[in-house]
Amino acid sequence: MYDLSDPRYARQLVLRGFGPAAQEQLANGRVLIIGAGGLGSPAATYLAAAGVGTITLVDTDVVDVTNLHRQLLYTTADVGRRKLEVARERLALINPHVVVHTHDTRLSAANAATLVAGHDVVIDATDNFPARYAINDACLAHGIPFVYGSVARFDGQVSVFAAPGGPCYRCLFPVMPEPGTVPTCAEEGVLGVVPGMIGLHQATETIKLLTGIGLPLVGHLLLVDLLAQDSHRIAVAKRHDCPTCGDVRPSSLPSMSIQHLNPADVAALLAGDDAPIIIDVREPWEYDLVHLPVSTLVPLNTLASKASDLDPSRSYALLCHHGMRSEMAANWMMQHGFSRLINIDGGIDAWSMDVDPALPRY
Numbered sequence: 001m002y003d004l005s006d007p008r009y010a011r012q013l014v015l016r017g018f019g020p021a022a023q024e025q026l027a028n029g030r031v032l033i034i035g036a037g038g039l040g041s042p043a044a045t046y047l048a049a050a051g052v053g054t055i056t057l058v059d060t061d062v063v064d065v066t067n068l069h070r071q072l073l074y075t076t077a078d079v080g081r082r083k084l085e086v087a088r089e090r091l092a093l094i095n096p097h098v099v100v101h102t103h104d105t106r107l108s109a110a111n112a113a114t115l116v117a118g119h120d121v122v123i124d125a126t127d128n129f130p131a132r133y134a135i136n137d138a139c140l141a142h143g144i145p146f147v148y149g150s151v152a153r154f155d156g157q158v159s160v161f162a163a164p165g166g167p168c169y170r171c172l173f174p175v176m177p178e179p180g181t182v183p184t185c186a187e188e189g190v191l192g193v194v195p196g197m198i199g200l201h202q203a204t205e206t207i208k209l210l211t212g213i214g215l216p217l218v219g220h221l222l223l224v225d226l227l228a229q230d231s232h233r234i235a236v237a238k239r240h241d242c243p244t245c246g247d248v249r250p251s252s253l254p255s256m257s258i259q260h261l262n263p264a265d266v267a268a269l270l271a272g273d274d275a276p277i278i279i280d281v282r283e284p285w286e287y288d289l290v291h292l293p294v295s296t297l298v299p300l301n302t303l304a305s306k307a308s309d310l311d312p313s314r315s316y317a318l319l320c321h322h323g324m325r326s327e328m329a330a331n332w333m334m335q336h337g338f339s340r341l342i343n344i345d346g347g348i349d350a351w352s353m354d355v356d357p358a359l360p361r362y
């Protein structure tokens with residue numbers, strides 16, 4: 001534990017309505033940041049500088065040159081290095097008193113509960129819907145608030161979900177968007193300052209939650225339009241029929257009906273009486289490189305139109321390259337009447353390593 005009289009916090013210690021009590025709460029704070037990219041980079045930087053005691057980062061990426069216009073935790077010299085490794089070094093330079101933990105893994109419905117446990121606040125700095133829904137459900141289950149942020153082009157959004165008495169992400173968006181219907185930043189672009197601003201809003205909300213100052217964005221969604229330089233808040237109500245936090249819930253939680261199995265377990269199922277049908281949701285060119293002979297190709301962006309050809313009473317195992325797109329597909333199918341769904345964790349890459357080394361990897 002570090003010295004609260006450390007002059008680095010002098011401007012916060014004299015701050016009326018903050019002071020040593022709030023600084024100590026920051027020092028005791030444990031914050032989980034899912035994603036060390038456009039949002040996670042500014043959030044982690046400012047939270048470390050502010051004196052948050054423990055920061056845990058979750059990411060699997062390496063620094064790419066296309067990251068540098070918005071991820072200022074990294075420099076040109078870091079291209080090709082693991083983000084977690086660079087982030088740990090950089091945060092230690094910013095504030096050596098902060099304990100930084102790192103997890104080189106992708107958050108999914110299978111590991112979200114384990115990752116969020118033991119933290120006071122979770123920051124959703126991801127860029128995909130399966131992770132966001134998994135964070136929501138895990139935070140609700142553990143009673144941990146999470147600070148949501150998302151960006152696109154010149155706009156951003158911020159809110160605090162899963163706080164006691166407040167709405168959750170599914171209260172606002174009960175159903176995950178269909179795969180391919182929401183373009184990614186890679187597809188439609190983002191002005192570099194946008195995630196910077198939204199990430200700092202997330203850091204601010206985190207500080208407010210840890211210290212109890214101000215009014216966190218619980219029950220409100222902040223919408224920021226940087227072209228018009230306009231920001232406004234809209235109220236978000238807790239829904240009584242919310243699938244995860246409502247009083248009147250559907251009989252089963254959607255996220256609980258997807259089984260997460262590794263390739264060896266799925267291979268064993270294929271030998272049994274009730275073998276699942278394997279749906280490969282990768283692109284045709286990937287399927288041409290390597291595929292399982294027993295699989296059927298249904299690229300993710302065609303799933304919505306092809307689903308009517310599939311029998312909802314059958315069991316389906318979803319496959320992709322590493323297990324992310326297949327999870328999106330499984331989530332979509334679950335919300336469209338399919339109940340027996342398996343995500344093949346690790347995808348065909350893991351299948352090649354663990355089950356059939358004859359399959360080429362790419």
Ligand SMILES: [Zn+2]
Pocket residue numbers: 167168169170171172238239242243244245246
């Ligand atoms: Zn809810």
